[in-house]
Amino acid sequence: MTFRGAIIGCGFFAQNHLRAWAELADVAIVAVCDSDADRARTTARVHNIGRVYADAADLLEHEQLDFIDVATTPESHRDLVELAASRCRLVICQKPIANTYADALAMVAAAEAAGATLMVHENFRWQKPYREIARRIAAGDIGTPRFARISFRHGVDNYVNQPYLKRIERFALMDMGLHLFDLARQLINEVETVSCRTQRRNPEVRGEDAFTALLGHVGGATTVLDCSYHSVIRPEPFPQTTAWIEGDDASLSLTADYRLQWHRHDGVREVLLEPPVPVWGAPPWHGVMDSVRAFESHVVDVLNGRAEPEPSGRHNLMTLALALASYDSAERDETIAIDAWIEARE
Numbered sequence: 013m014t015f016r017g018a019i020i021g022c023g024f025f026a027q028n029h030l031r032a033w034a035e036l037a038d039v040a041i042v043a044v045c046d047s048d049a050d051r052a053r054t055t056a057r058v059h060n061i062g063r064v065y066a067d068a069a070d071l072l073e074h075e076q077l078d079f080i081d082v083a084t085t086p087e088s089h090r091d092l093v094e095l096a097a098s099r100c101r102l103v104i105c106q107k108p109i110a111n112t113y114a115d116a117l118a119m120v121a122a123a124e125a126a127g128a129t130l131m132v133h134e135n136f137r138w139q140k141p142y143r144e145i146a147r148r149i150a151a152g153d154i155g156t157p158r159f160a161r162i163s164f165r166h167g168v169d170n171y172v173n174q175p176y177l178k179r180i181e182r183f184a185l186m187d188m189g190l191h192l193f194d195l196a197r198q199l200i201n202e203v204e205t206v207s208c209r210t211q212r213r214n215p216e217v218r219g220e221d222a223f224t225a226l227l228g229h230v231g232g233a234t235t236v237l238d239c240s241y242h243s244v245i246r247p248e249p250f251p252q253t254t255a256w257i258e259g260d261d262a263s264l265s266l267t268a269d270y271r272l273q274w275h276r277h278d279g280v281r282e283v284l285l286e287p288p289v290p291v292w293g294a295p296p297w298h299g300v301m302d303s304v305r306a307f308e309s310h311v312v313d314v315l316n317g318r319a320e321p322e323p324s325g326r327h328n329l330m331t332l333a334l335a336l337a338s339y340d341s342a343e344r345d346e347t348i349a350i351d352a353w354i355e356a357r358e
């Protein structure tokens with residue numbers, strides 16, 4: 013069976029979505045939509061897609077679709093997801109699902125009321141090394157996890173591809189933080205408390221471009237998440253996320269060269285988990301590109317009824333809550349109990 017899909021938003025990251033969709037035999041992207049009509053036309057030409065729209069309502073009125081892939085920036089997500097959920101059975105929304113918890117909650121409720129599946133394009137948990145780390149922790153390779161440090165630091169000029177990142181008031185936590193909170197939930201378990209400090213390191217950037225967050229997990233494990241877009245590190249690790257995870261019996265370490273080490277009492281074993289460079293991509297982006305392909309392949313499994321959405325819109329509410337609560341923590345210099353933070357908003 014071939015699933016018919018369309019993409020809304022033909023900007024920087026959508027190009028990766030489209031290349032990856034083109035690799036999947038069970039999917040046909042039949043239409044593209046962007047409010048910038050030139051951009052929509054160019055994207056359709058480059059990816060050889062027949063139908064082009066500048067308006068999402070127009071697209072949804074004229075196309076019979078199994079799924080919609082929303083790849084716009086977050087201020088448009090709620091309207092687009094609510095519209096798409098009323099017309100097709102599966103909607104994918106890029107992260108951040110929304111800029112506010114109220115919007116995200118409304119989107120989840122709207123999808124559920126319409127009987128549509130809402131997924132969030134949260135691809136970091138689909139990166140090859142993180143699938144393997146999650147598998148090993150679940151298999152008991154380190155014993156009960158007690159501590160994790162997950163780190164994303166670099167000094168690459170992201171603003172060339174994503175100029176809006178320089179202008180947004182809430183930047184690092186809402187851009188990269190969401191991925192890191194999701195990884196902490198995937199690898200360790202659910203979170204009870206968060207405290208956070210933010211920094212603005214690059215004077216040309218409006219929002220915070222660095223943060224350090226401390227998570228208290230259910231059962232007592234601790235995670236430190238640290239992120240910076242303004243670090244001098246050689247060799248440049250971008251866009252790798254590194255990790256150090258300790259359990260009662262052993263530890264796992266992932267470095268920026270895709271090297272996963274398993275530290276045990278009797279020594280260290282290691283494996284290289286670098287994914288192949290896709291024909292349509294180039295280093296250093298291949299780890300991220302491979303995770304987009306893995307996520308989209310998972311979407312096909314969901315469409316086929318072979319898998320539960322990972323992550324669903326509902327699951328992603330907690331991830332968004334952690335990022336938003338981190339701003340409150342940083343502002344007030346307080347530790348936030350996340351269930352109470354959410355309860356006050358539901």
Ligand SMILES: NC(=O)c1ccc[n+]([C@@H]2O[C@H](COP(=O)([O-])OP(=O)(O)OC[C@H]3O[C@@H](n4cnc5c(N)ncnc54)[C@H](O)[C@@H]3O)[C@@H](O)[C@H]2O)c1
Pocket residue numbers: 020021022023024025026045046047048051066067068083084085086088092106107108133134135173174176187300
């Ligand atoms: N998961 C990841 O690894 C990853 C990486 C980069 C970006 N992103 C996310 O992807 C999203 C898009 O980022 P980007 O850098 O591609 O942005 P972008 O600005 O390059 O592209 C967004 C596009 O959406 C279009 N658009 C906006 N509102 C629209 C609407 N209502 N209808 C139709 N088109 C509309 C814009 O014209 C633009 O072409 C963001 O939410 C960003 O956080 C995720």
